[in-house]
Amino acid sequence: MERAVFDRMEAIDSEHWWFVARRRIVAGLVAAFAPNRPLRLLEVGAGTGSNLAMLQTFGAVDAIEPDEGARAIAAARSGIAVGGGYLPGGVDLPDATYDVVLLLDVLEHVENDLGALQLLRRKMAPGGRLILTVPAAPWMWSGHDVAHHHHRRYTRAALEAVVRRAGLTPRHVTHYNTLLYPLVAAARIMGRMTGRTGGDDAMPAPLANRLLTAVFGAERLWTARLRMPFGVSLAMVAETA
Template sequence: MDRATYDNMARIDGQHWWFVARRKIIDRLIREQVPLKSDARVLEMGCGTGSNIALLRRFGRVDAVEPDGPARALATQRTGIAVKGGLLPDGVDLADGAYDLIAMLDVLEHIPGDGPALAALWPKLAPGGRILVTVPAGPGLWSAHDVAHHHQRRYTAAGLRDVFEANGYRVRHLTHFNTLLYPLVVAARAVGRLRKREGGDDAMPPRPVNAVLEAVFGAERYWVGRRSLPFGVSLAIVAERATR
């Protein structure tokens, strides 16, 4: 992502409905799909400006990696964690067998080689460890927002499953989410194309609108960990190492 996108993320990620509700959903997914011991080790790959680290600390001791220098510095300042630099698949120095949970939260879509990136993380999981990944769903939803965020792709559920299974993982749970707001997002993206709008969809809405959107999106936490929703703006997958 470019500098302006990171800077805007840092300004809004504590209050914007999408970030707040997504953290609630991620919390529930971890609790229902990732069995963790009390001294679990957690890794966030691509932590951005660090807005998810407080959430992940509920589940264990957190390490984090972020390739962008200024975002990494801000994440370190915000969290007190010495966030590492490096790029997947070959530029990240992490111990093998170390992590009970690896989280990549809207990161994989930025990486040109998603398969090699997942293959590089496979040996970093501890025995019984799991990886949680969220990505944007629906190639047909591609828009100026994806371009502004330097996305390489949007995923189908089948395509996401395939890239995991091709790189040594067994899928435990796969679901769409941001389902209740899907019709609104589809309409907004269509209008954006007609108007040839540029840039991302990251503006902070008025407070009442923000509260409603957060409540609607956040309500999905009650079922995304147990059911596989058939459509939505995003996808979440939980996987573990399969025998190679």
């Protein structure tokens, strides 16, 4: 991603509704599908490290992030020695180690998504879990995806197919960010009509931010249990054979 994207991320990811609510949803997925404690966890593409404190409540956490500036911020925030390198060939991680590997809105940035998943499968301990989130609904492709250097948005079928090809078994797959789907869809359609460019990650007014956090964050109550048929994003829990 561009330097400016990471700078905005650092400024807003502690309070912005999307980051706050996604952390709650991811915490629910870890709790539901990796109940044994303590865990050995790995976050791939940790960005500026906004998830690391939450993940540390589940066990020991390693992290990698290819961007040097974001990596330094993540390390300072968390106290973790965040590693570098790009997927699939540029990371140095031990094999058969991690109970949970988290790839949170990262796979869409990787040109060789199959190769990345195959590599991470080798890093998972027997019975390990991969928790994966990606943008859904390819028709929503917009200037936001361009600004964030996405290679694709996924359908459920496409995500399941590449995960299976990598040798992993999907255990739970669902759309999420479903409640706000009509609002986001309308914004994307309007942006297409007006030729809008750039990302959608501006910090809203405080009242709007609190409301959006409450609405999106409420999905933590069912994301680990239900399989929603539509949403702005997809979440998957996959396991080693």
